[in-house]
Amino acid sequence: MSSTINLFMAAHHKECDELFAQAEQAVSEGDWEDGLFRWQAFADELEKHFTREEQILFPEFEQATGMTGGPTQMMRMEHEQMRSLVNEINKVGTARDMDQFLGLSESLMVTMQQHNMKEEQILYPMTDQSLTNAQEIIERMNQ
Amino acid sequence: MNLHKLSLDTIPPILTPFRFFLSALLFGVLAALLLLYSREDFWFTRWSNSNLALTHLLTIGFMLMVMMGALYQFIPVMNGQLIPGSKKLAPVIHVLMILGVLALVSGFLFSNSELFQAALAALGTASGLFALSLLPLLISRLGNQLIVYLLRVLFLVLLITLGLGLFLLLGHALPELNLPYRFYTDLHVLWGLAGWVVLIIMAVSSQVTPMFYVISEFSPRYLKILSLLIILTLVVMSFYTVFISKQSGTDSAQPFIYYTLAFLLSAELLVFVFYTLLKIAQRKRKIADVTINFYRLSMFSLLAALMLWWVAVFLPLAHLTYLLAILLIYGLAISIINGMLHKIVSFLIFLHLQKLSLKRPEAMTLVPNMKQVISTRNSQIQFMLHLLSGSLLLISVHYPALTVLAAVFMLANFCWLSWCLFQAYLLYLESRKKILACPEISMSL
Numbered sequence: 001m002s003s004t005i006n007l008f009m010a011a012h013h014k015e016c017d018e019l020f021a022q023a024e025q026a027v028s029e030g031d032w033e034d035g036l037f038r039w040q041a042f043a044d045e046l047e048k049h050f051t052r053e054e055q056i057l058f059p060e061f062e063q064a065t066g067m068t069g070g071p072t073q074m075m076r077m078e079h080e081q082m083r084s085l086v087n088e089i090n091k092v093g094t095a096r097d098m099d100q101f102l103g104l105s106e107s108l109m110v111t112m113q114q115h116n117m118k119e120e121q122i123l124y125p126m127t128d129q130s131l132t133n134a135q136e137i138i139e140r141m142n143q
Numbered sequence: 144m145n146l147h148k149l150s151l152d153t154i155p156p157i158l159t160p161f162r163f164f165l166s167a168l169l170f171g172v173l174a175a176l177l178l179l180y181s182r183e184d185f186w187f188t189r190w191s192n193s194n195l196a197l198t199h200l201l202t203i204g205f206m207l208m209v210m211m212g213a214l215y216q217f218i219p220v221m222n223g224q225l226i227p228g229s230k231k232l233a234p235v236i237h238v239l240m241i242l243g244v245l246a247l248v249s250g251f252l253f254s255n256s257e258l259f260q261a262a263l264a265a266l267g268t269a270s271g272l273f274a275l276s277l278l279p280l281l282i283s284r285l286g287n288q289l290i291v292y293l294l295r296v297l298f299l300v301l302l303i304t305l306g307l308g309l310f311l312l313l314g315h316a317l318p319e320l321n322l323p324y325r326f327y328t329d330l331h332v333l334w335g336l337a338g339w340v341v342l343i344i345m346a347v348s349s350q351v352t353p354m355f356y357v358i359s360e361f362s363p364r365y366l367k368i369l370s371l372l373i374i375l376t377l378v379v380m381s382f383y384t385v386f387i388s389k390q391s392g393t394d395s396a397q398p399f400i401y402y403t404l405a406f407l408l409s410a411e412l413l414v415f416v417f418y419t420l421l422k423i424a425q426r427k428r429k430i431a432d433v434t435i436n437f438y439r440l441s442m443f444s445l446l447a448a449l450m451l452w453w454v455a456v457f458l459p460l461a462h463l464t465y466l467l468a469i470l471l472i473y474g475l476a477i478s479i480i481n482g483m484l485h486k487i488v489s490f491l492i493f494l495h496l497q498k499l500s501l502k503r504p505e506a507m508t509l510v511p512n513m514k515q516v517i518s519t520r521n522s523q524i525q526f527m528l529h530l531l532s533g534s535l536l537l538i539s540v541h542y543p544a545l546t547v548l549a550a551v552f553m554l555a556n557f558c559w560l561s562w563c564l565f566q567a568y569l570l571y572l573e574s575r576k577k578i579l580a581c582p583e584i585s586m587s588l
Binding site for chain 1: 429513
């Protein structure tokens with residue numbers, strides 16, 4: 001089990017990145033069946049990550065710091081941005097439109113990375129600093 | 144850590160980085176036009192007016208300008224705070240940079256000390272203001288210490304390079320001072336190319352490539368030790384040049400020591416090349432991507448420069464300085480900037496438009512994706528033009544008759560980049576107008 005929230009969540013970011021790269025690679029080679037299967041695996045894992053944050057980590061952080069309208073709200077808004085991109089990619093995936101798929105997946109990739117960077121550089125270190133029950137939170141998120 | 148000062152919503156206005164990028168391109172185009180105008184005469188001596196003018200159009204006009212714009216964009220993502228003055232001071236720094244570069248280049252072309260004085264004032268003020276804007280970040284203990292460390296190192300190296308540059312400029316601006324400015328030129332070049340260019344690529348690669356290409360994190364120990372070693376070697380080389388070889392009156396008084404230091408520096412740079420190439424090879428995102436080609440071209444250019452330099456230690460090579468300059472400026476630095484601009488600009492436009500459409504659900508479909516902002520085909524054409532122009536530049540050093548052709552392709556390279564970025568910006572303005580026309584919903588965020 002990771003020792004800090006930052007390590008635990010950053011490792012999950014990496015896991016999502018790898019699933020994403022596999023899906024994108026398969027689609028770019030025209031292997032839609034494998035690509036869409038892997039895409040679904042990625043989308044599920046991404047949603048799991050968002051849910052962990054929105055339902056467990058962010059409320060804990062907001063309660064501990066009293067900051068309800070700041071960084072966590074911004075991160076929630078970016079989750080919505082990414083969810084809408086994932087939805088669009090699902091649609092063009094069903095239509096098997098490779099150009100649109102790869103254009104949108106590139107956009108999602110960079111949006112996701114910028115979001116991850118803000119979390120890993122700023123938000124997670126802040127949560128590690130302000131939460132005393134980090135281990136318990138990690139265990140709850142891992143269930 | 145002051146939590147309340149942080150905001151994760153900090154992106155500067157799109158014009159802040161864009162104004163630097165677009166004017167950088169203008170200087171790239173001017174550099175190509177100058178080569179086209181100078182033709183074969185360009186390779187006559189490295190001290191010629193057109194040589195010095197073209198070098199600075201590329202290094203300050205293009206490279207430094209892009210770096211400034213990129214830092215305004217990148218720092219807030221890393222640190223949660225805008226660079227102070229991002230909205231009001233950045234346009235002033237930008238205008239001073241443009242005036243300074245134009246005055247410097249005209250000063251070289253017309254050998255006019257008044258123009259050099261104007262350049263000294265404008266570039267000195269611009270770099271001073273930019274350095275002051277970065278200071279709060281450099282002394283802060285915010286966020287990721289590795290990035291702050293890398294920025295401190297970069298800041299130091301850039302300060303020395305610009306400091307030496309401004310000192311040399313003083314020699315041009317006030318000829319009566321009789322400053323031995325030629326003597327310090329080699330140091331200025333050494334710090335600029337082996338210091339600033341290499342370290343900024345090292346810093347950017349370590350932060351950006353893991354994001355874009357899904358590469359495992361760069362080892363912080365590698366980054367810290369190698370950057371420190373490079374700086375130490377440069378410091379010792381500078382002391383040796385200034386205090387020992389200058390006193391003995393000749394550069395070749397103790398060639399062994401000098402060569403040992405230079406060999407050490409080249410070994411450090413070789414480690415940098417192989418580590419970066421290894422990281423690129425290990426990327427998990429294997430999908431075809433033109434920017435990877437730019438990255439590799441950049442690293443192979445540095446490798447070729449190091450090989451040439453080693454050969455030249457044993458065998459006299461004609462035009463070595465020109466070949467090294469082309470490989471390091473056009474090959475190492477501009478390749479990577481060219482590729483990164485394609486990626487960063489498409490992302491910036493996408494990011495700003497997507498943010499705008501969040502409150503307007505009907506507008507979601509109006510946001511172009513990154514590959515619609517700059518198409519893969521356009522990026523591929525860019526790579527071919529860059530590769531071709533760079534190769535022709537190298538060949539024309541030995542076959543000056545080809546200089547015109549090299550200049551034409553170099554012009555095409557910068558014009559194509561300008562076109563890609565300009566049409567991307569037009570698409571931004573057009574899409575923005577359409578998005579803003581959609582009804583807004585109220586959000587309780």
